[in-house]
Amino acid sequence: MQKILVTGGAGYIGSHTVVALLQQGYEPVIVDNFSNSHPRVIDRIEQICNQRPSVVDADLRDTDALASIFQTHEIDAVIHFAGLKAVGESVTDPVRYYENNVQGALQLIKVMSQHGCHRLVFSSSATVYGNATRMPINEQAPLQATNPYGWTKLMIEQILRDLCVADPAWRVALLRYFNPVAAHQSGLIGEDPNGIPNNLVPFVAQVAVGRRDHVAVFGGDYDTHDGTGVRDYIHVLDLADAHLSALRALDGLDGCRAFNIGTGNGHSVLDVIRAFSQACGQDIPYQVVDRRPGDVATSYADVSRSQSELAWQAKFDLAQMMQDHWRWQSQNPQGYGSD
Ligand code: NAD
Ligand code: UDP
Secondary structure, eight states, X not given: OOEEEXXXXXXXXXXXXXXXXXXXXXXXXXXXXXXXXXXXXHHHHHHHHTSOOEEEEOOTTOHHHHHHHXXXXXXXXXXXXXXXXXXXXXXXXXXXXXXXIIIHHHHHHHHHHHTTOOEEEEEEEGGGBOSOOSSSBXXXXXXXXXXXXXXXXXXXXXXXXXXXXXXXXXXXXXXEEOEEEOOOTTSSSOOOOSSSOOSHHHHHHHHHTTSSSOEEEEOSOSSSSSSSOEEOEEEHHHHHHHHHHHHHHGGGSOSEEEEEESOSOOEEHHHHHHHHHHHHTSOOOEEEEOOOTTOOSBOOBOOHHHHHHSOOOOOOOHHHHHHHHHHHHHHOTTGGGGO
């Protein structure tokens, strides 16, 4: 049984990946400081899997705590989710973002090296493509950042590429997620953003459940099929599955390799609102307002590399994503704080 250290394993994507790991016979060990997650998620994981994952409540930058995990457990590979991810907050508090994300990654790599663990799957993001205009986006597209959050992802990717050149023992998969949405089909775990959601689908879900009165659609005059922004939404269960595929593929990689994780299909804001309305059986009120500064019209992935080299492909369509997101939101209207 392989032991996998999952940093940020109590978070949105991490918790779904921990469930997938447990269900496929891996032994996950979570390290999380719960800065953006609720301890109750661990009970929910146990409820789904009939098995409680090991959890260490620690900050990634606490080298002693991290080292003691590697001393206690024989870790085969690490999936590194832990990080801060709010774009706007990264603009107002860049130092916190560089400290948490970049320093956290550096500490992790150092402790892994010291303990002879060289296998890593890293949560990167399509944000590393900046304002790409050629669609679909493949992994060779130019890399650029438009905010400090994006820079942290670019910097960590670069550090990992350099590391793999310097030490051929390393095997690293950089998973560049497009737009993760939805939730586990039990409705027991899902995304629970703090404050006003920045992302479209959590916002739509909070309108549906009555926590907000309407969706502000950011721009209706883009060059897209209905004038609203188009994105590549991916079910978090497909995303979780991509990590297991990446773990299996690690040994065959030549050092560090980037993979797009999306469906390859684009959906507009109005497509999402319509699909969510169908899922929840009620109209979602919305109002078209000005464009959000910095947004691109369209973004969707070329997923051919992930298909051929990771043997992975997304299974769920937009209707299923919205149904599963709605189940989570309707069963937990206030997120993890509701019961
Ligand atoms: P999340 O905030 O739900 O999960 C991150 C987890 O990491 C949280 O539980 C948080 O408490 C923990 N954490 C943060 N800093 C830590 C530290 N220093 N030490 C220990 N734990 C720490 O976010 P998520 O949506 O699950 O995203 C996971 C990863 O995927 C992040 O790196 C994020 O940047 C990346 N990503 C997310 C999206 C998205 O839309 N959700 C898109 C692309 C990439
Ligand atoms: N969007 C919107 N209203 C919102 C949040 C987002 O119209 O309240 C739009 C946004 O302009 C983009 C799409 O929805 O076209 C997805 O935005 P999100 O922030 O979820 O993802 P990202 O832009 O980071 O890909």
